[in-house]
Amino acid sequence: MTAAQMEHEITLTVNGFAVSERVEARRHLADFLREDLGLTGTHIGCEHGVCGACTVLVDGEITRSCLTLAVQCEGKSVTTIEGISDSGAVADLQEAFRARNALQCGYCTPGMVITASVLLDAEEMPDREEIRDHISGNYCRCTGYHAIVDAVETTLKARAEAGR
Amino acid sequence: MSGDVPSPLTALDRPNSYIGRAVPRPNLKRLTEGRGEYVSDISLPRMVHVVYVRSPHAHARIVSIDATAAKAAKGVVAVVTGAEIAQVCTPWVGVLSHMVGLKSAPQHPIAVDRACWQGEAVAAVVARTRALAEDAAALVEVEYEPLTPVTDMMTALDPETPVIHESLGDNLAFERNFSGGDPASAFAASDHVIEADFGFGRHTGVTLEPRAMVADFNPGTGRLTAYLGTQAPHMIQNILSIHLAMPESAIRVVCKDVGGSFGIKVHVYADEMATAALSKLLQRPVKFVADRLESFLTDIHARDHRVKGKVGVMADGTITAFEIDDVTGIGPYSVYPRTSAVEANQVVNLTGGPYTCPNYKARARVVFQNKNVTCQYRAVGHPIATAVTEGLVDLAAQKIGMDPVEIRRKNLVRDDAYPCASATGLKFEALSHHAALDKLLAMMDYPRLRAEQAEMRKKGVHRGIGFASFIEITNPGAAFYGVGGARISSQDGAVVRLDAAGAVTVQTSATEQGQGTEAVIAQVVATAVGVPLERVRVISGDTDQTPYGGGTWASRAAGIGGEAAWQAGKALRENVLAVAGAILQAEAGTLDVREGAVVDADTGRERMPLTELGRIVYFRPDTLPTGFQAELMAVRHYVPRGYPFAFTNGVQASYLEVEDGFVKLLGHWVVEDCGTILNPQLVDEQVRGGVVQGLGGALFEHCVYDSEGQLQNASMADYLVPMACEMPDIQVGHVVSPTADSELGAKGAGEAGTAGAPAAVMNAINDALSPFGAVVTDMPFTPDRILGALRAAKAAQGA
């Protein structure tokens, strides 16, 4: 695939499954996930990389899917909120969000959960300020963040406790 | 975390009551897993996408539109102009008859011959995909003749300023004058009169899910289904019916998950009306999703007030009189159907409201301008009235050298003074300003903070403490809109049904946008009927399915929708007990329903599970006594009648540090009295979220227009909303003064945080700046403004 084309065949892994699709070069990953694969858990809030609602994991790193072209994901492994939910990898974090009412409208939540997920394995336990810093690229317009910080902190403490 | 708050009310004190308990919301698991269903997620067969071509000018005549190239572009289904849409959808005028003198001009879904703000739609491009529609939209050639825009609201009424709508004669949409008591004499007799000008920047809601609609007109049924994230489905149904000339029964409004509302999604938007009209015109589903840039240009804006304020005070701290003169710019049209005069009207109503002072004079002028429209956004008018009042009270305290807490203690309406009325005639049933203030001071440890502040000041660190007491309108009856002729319901209904398997289904006219409405309704019904919470399922947001009602806005869902559900649940329990009495040959009055079973009321001994009762009613009604008909579905409606509004009160405190013009929030405390607390966790989170939206308006959020009416910061990168790092943890406490207007006694809590936070922050900043003699009163308090005030103070001292 070297020719400069408007459309490209891409093959990648999404939530553990191989996916092959033909996409326009201009299709960003968020639209690819939502429109082509029906994975509507990845939300679009701004399409200019500010709000964080579209955050997914690409090869394990938190990534703005609106600032990543689908065609660039050839050969990569993408994990969305649907995948991370099915795997149960952060079920404890999701339960903490629920118990703490750390979401209201829920629109930011998939991006917030994905963003927070990479904190859970941090070697050093982040404090509240560090949690706030880490999620600072994800807007929540409903909660005022306090409850989200609580939910992440609770999960971190429980994991640290369990790992002891 | 919120603990359970036992209800003080015996009427609610049912065995296994869920009222006052922090039970999690039923929707949340789904939403944490990305399995929600927002309008932007919906895709229907034959669906096409619309993109609007929007005016780049704040004010311009549309000379011509050439859509030839756009129509020929790939994937295009139609390009439609304002004149063509006007054939399908009639224009509207956003006025209410009780706002005497309020005027506006007819507004079309798509501008017909003149665009009146930057961002107003001038043509619609419909295509197979959003991207193709955008490609074609770039090919629509619109020739404009730019007209002089009216942008400065302070000069909008000057004779040399052009009039936006000639037919209206001038740019004045509405004016209200009020005088109560004898303000002139009171000011004259005051030891001190302090004046200040307050500014409130335009801001907007920034719901994280932009506005979106899928309109599906089916020519086979003649019905239009509108999937819309609206707070008021029945209102939208009515309005689509009027302007599309269809019977209401032919219109269904469906409201699934909504990605934030905050008042933004309770209005009629021109582009949404156009989307519905396009679906009717094209006879197929049409999807509109505002992108973020159009959201900033077209979601309603709010605030944008300038208020001259004046307070009179005696040397002993007695406040003698308030006076305000408010000007607000609302854009070129009053928004339909709730109008854009309500915020100014609220400012007049609410200023001075927490205080006993009877002397009050007010003027509010609402003017047209060529900017995006403004309308009701979370806490309508309250942040303005509260900041003006509380700012003036603090300036008065500073003048006479009194602690800000003491001047409030001296002047806040006494807790034993109720019922009483404000200078503007607002009726207060039961408020608790003093108890709330006492609780707040204890929570924040006021003496310790003052000592810390003094200690830090010695080190050159400038911290401030600010307070804001306030009142808030909740649970509105018909007085808001109905009396003005708007077909916006102030009552709500609930239908509660017990099925054969012992599960309970509730249909409610209250709506859910994340507040937890459905959880509260479920708690109330589970308690009223006597079933475990997990057996209750709530259906909302569908005009085909739910009772007719107002929806969720103005802090009314729990107080009004909740009471309707309570009454319906009680009625169902009575019906269940009638059946049980018949089956068990017992007096219904000796039985009760608890945890899903009929029991002896005295002993709690189980007599029959509801599953068995359901089985008999639905499958073996032949075994019931002759002539007995079981009714396992109950309907109740409710609207508060004792008071036009259930006022709540609250007090907030902010502790912060100012350095190099930056404000660092160190702590924020709230004590709120919203009556009976149905779910303390939901109340606390409404308060916290509301506080942060208020902090946004106080510190960051501002729709910056230039003198040509061009919005300078219409992106998420430049319009700053609060992010996690800058926000503090927020401590929330409660005082409980239930309303006797309902059995539940619940008042609203969704807007209180937003009402008080800006004033508390303003007062805290000014407390921090007091050693420099600098005062800021123009929100948002940016580094520019704080440094500017410090420079001005320095210059004044040097002079």
Add this chain to the structure above:
Amino acid sequence: MKPAPFAYAKARSVAHAVELLSAHDDARIIAGGQSLVAMLNMRLAAPEILIDINDIPGLSEVSVEDGFLRIGALVRYAQAQRSPLVSTHAPLIARAIPHVAHAAIRSRGTLGGSVAFADPAAEMPACMLALGARIVIAGVDGEREVAIDDFFKGLYETAIGPAEMLVALRLPLHGPSRRVAFGEYARRRGDYAMVGLAATARAQGAGLADVRLAYFSVGLNAVRAQGAEAALEAGDVEGAVAALDGDLDPDGDIHASRDTKMHLAGALLRRVAAELSEAAQ
């Protein structure tokens, strides 16, 4: 808000990328894409073709070569943040990176992309300027190096020609007498700076020599404050602050007026001067 259509090609090598650039009048290189894709989405940029350099081997390395720290064009912020070579040999970069946007942006965004894009409010161009970096640029005739003082040419304009691409940043190695400091004021954490300052110096006795003060978000590019540098070398902090009046000429924008920028520039200078004067870093 979808991009206008464009073609897309993956470059196999730097030579291939340069060849593609030469073959198209309206081509853009995409590396991390964290600025570019936002501009594409908003149709503020609508190139004919995007040339993706992400698969080019050899551009993702951080290495020490010839007494310089070499940072390949595809080294991402997150990678640089984790790199011991960066923290050892370019502690200024390590200090600046946490100020760059947010974690998810730093996952993909590249240091080289930021320098090539030359946003006047971005951190990396100023860091390069403070460090006296050399920018390695490839064109049809091979590679050339441009000293950072000759690199920035105007708003979003650099010495990179239309058929050239940035391939690496070369930074002088940090040494025992070297001092670095970084600070910025932003409205919110991660926002573009209202004013920022990256600084380097060499400790000389009790004072400082070779001071380089690179301000950002105060002009068309990152700019050096040479009057202030001289004053700091003379040990006069307040003189340095006063010299900023002559060094900087910022225009106001919606987040900060000229007065605010000048005030904050002075405040930053005091902070940075104190940091530079601290004991060995």
